[in-house]
Amino acid sequence: WIARDAAAVWHPFTQHATWTADDPTVVERAEGPWLIDVDGRRHLDGVSSLWTTTLGHGHPEINAAIAAQLAKLDHSTFLGTTHTPGIELSEALIALAPKSDDPELTKVFYAGDGSSAVEAALKIAYQYSAQTGHPRSRFVRLEHAYHGDTLGAVAVGGHELFHEAYRPLLLETIGVPSPGDRALGPDRGAVADARLRSVMGEHGDQVCAIIVEPMVQGAAGMLDYDAEFLRTARELAYATGALLIFDEVATGFGRTGRMWAAEHAGVVPDLLVCGKGITGGYLPLSAVLAAEHVYEAFLSRPGDRAPRTFFHGHTYTANPLCCAAALANLRVMGEQDVVGQAARLGERLGKLLEPVAAKDGVVEVRRLGTMIGVEVAPVGDRTGFRVCQAARDRGVWLRPLSDTVVLMPPLTLGETETEFLVDALDAAIDEVCA
Numbered sequence: 001w002i003a004r005d006a007a008a009v010w011h012p013f014t015q016h017a018t019w020t021a022d023d024p025t026v027v028e029r030a031e032g033p034w035l036i037d038v039d040g041r042r043h044l045d046g047v048s049s050l051w052t053t054t055l056g057h058g059h060p061e062i063n064a065a066i067a068a069q070l071a072k073l074d075h076s077t078f079l080g081t082t083h084t085p086g087i088e089l090s091e092a093l094i095a096l097a098p099k100s101d102d103p104e105l106t107k108v109f110y111a112g113d114g115s116s117a118v119e120a121a122l123k124i125a126y127q128y129s130a131q132t133g134h135p136r137s138r139f140v141r142l143e144h145a146y147h148g149d150t151l152g153a154v155a156v157g158g159h160e161l162f163h164e165a166y167r168p169l170l171l172e173t174i175g176v177p178s179p180g181d182r183a184l185g186p187d188r189g190a191v192a193d194a195r196l197r198s199v200m201g202e203h204g205d206q207v208c209a210i211i212v213e214p215m216v217q218g219a220a221g222m223l224d225y226d227a228e229f230l231r232t233a234r235e236l237a238y239a240t241g242a243l244l245i246f247d248e249v250a251t252g253f254g255r256t257g258r259m260w261a262a263e264h265a266g267v268v269p270d271l272l273v274c275g276k277g278i279t280g281g282y283l284p285l286s287a288v289l290a291a292e293h294v295y296e297a298f299l300s301r302p303g304d305r306a307p308r309t310f311f312h313g314h315t316y317t318a319n320p321l322c323c324a325a326a327l328a329n330l331r332v333m334g335e336q337d338v339v340g341q342a343a344r345l346g347e348r349l350g351k352l353l354e355p356v357a358a359k360d361g362v363v364e365v366r367r368l369g370t371m372i373g374v375e376v377a378p379v380g381d382r383t384g385f386r387v388c389q390a391a392r393d394r395g396v397w398l399r400p401l402s403d404t405v406v407l408m409p410p411l412t413l414g415e416t417e418t419e420f421l422v423d424a425l426d427a428a429i430d431e432v433c434a
């Protein structure tokens with residue numbers, strides 16, 4: 001299988017020379033939190049297959065919902081026509097959305113993955129500014145942010161390496177230090193806050209939107225930060241007429257111990273982007289939840305010189321199978337209080353990781369709910385990568401983000417598997433960092 005893969009497959013981000021393991025695992029099946037390879041070995045999916053499988057693999061209710069939908073309607077375009085699962089899911093997402101009187105999240109726009117939903121949100125923000133009579137073209141972003149790999153998402157990300165690769169093609173952005181950046185010291189929240197205030201003071205009238213991952217920058221290595229920064233962003237967006245975009249692709253659907261990370265801060269954005277956990281990892285789907293005032297700017301009026309249409313939408317937008325999977329996932333989440341389970345699992349992991357955090361080779365354990373980063377001190381090259389290799393040898397899959405080892409297990413992980421995961425990490429750190 002590995003030779004055939006090498007001959008025919010071009011993997012995302014990865015070339016064979018930089019596989020996350022010397023002998024990549026070839027996955028064939030999965031059940032619950034376990035991935036099973038072609039040789040029958042079981043691997044605990046400690047990162048929920050890139051942060052998606054919140055209920056684990058092979059959940060009977062989601063499987064049944066997809067099968068039932070398949071028997072009724074496989075696909076039908078959402079352009080100029082509609083379908084029942086698309087309507088039902090929109091209502092369910094609006095009911096779940098974080099609440100405030102203003103802005104009020106009332107409309108759902110679908111996309112296929114996190115990046116394309118971010119892309120849609122950026123285009124909405126740009127067009128919104130033009131259609132409300134104040135054309136603006138700059139975006140405020142945080143350093144270290146990851147919002148995806150389409151060109152707009154790369155532009156508002158905080159990775160110089162990616163910017164360098166595509167610079168002439170990128171949108172115009174203004175970077176603000178991250179309130180979660182440990183290199184800024186204990187006053188990092190205040191430093192970021194002051195910088196955001198000065199940027200918005202100086203350039204606010206040119207800014208379409210401020211975009212942030214609320215409460216924790218996941219792909220940056222789980223850089224959690226104080227809610228105060230989000231309140232400042234909300235206040236400044238109001239004051240300048242910019243939109244506020246929360247990218248909850250990683251943090252949404254219970255991952256942080258609340259349905260949305262926004263709830264930790266009591267702040268509601270104008271556009272909320274979500275993906276990953278929306279279908280419980282079963283099928284690709286993402287969405288932008290939009291405020292009513294934003295949607296209204298896209299309704300044509302008498303006397304308009306050009307239509308106010310949002311020029312965006314794909315062949316598989318709101319595919320009925322994906323919508324049915326998401327509806328089943330949200331139903332199970334509600335019935336089984338999965339958000340409460342996530343909060344309790346996070347607490348349990350936090351407790352079990354206390355002795356790990358106290359080890360000499362560990363710089364810091366960061367956690368918000370079940371988004372966890374264990375930063376190890378470098379010992380030679382690629383320490384985080386080698387810790388993940390050593391955990392993999394013990395049957396647990398984790399993900400290195402530089403020297404931070406990321407844990408994002410299914411939200412419903414059982415007691416025994418939780419201990420198995422932490423024991424494997426503990427032993428892996430001893431092996432590599434001692």
Ligand code: PMP
Nearest residue numbers: 113114115146147148247249250
């Ligand atoms: N935004 C955030 C916060 C993410 O963590 C990710 C993926 N890690 C994305 C956007 C991009 O999502 P996708 O990979 O589904 O395009």
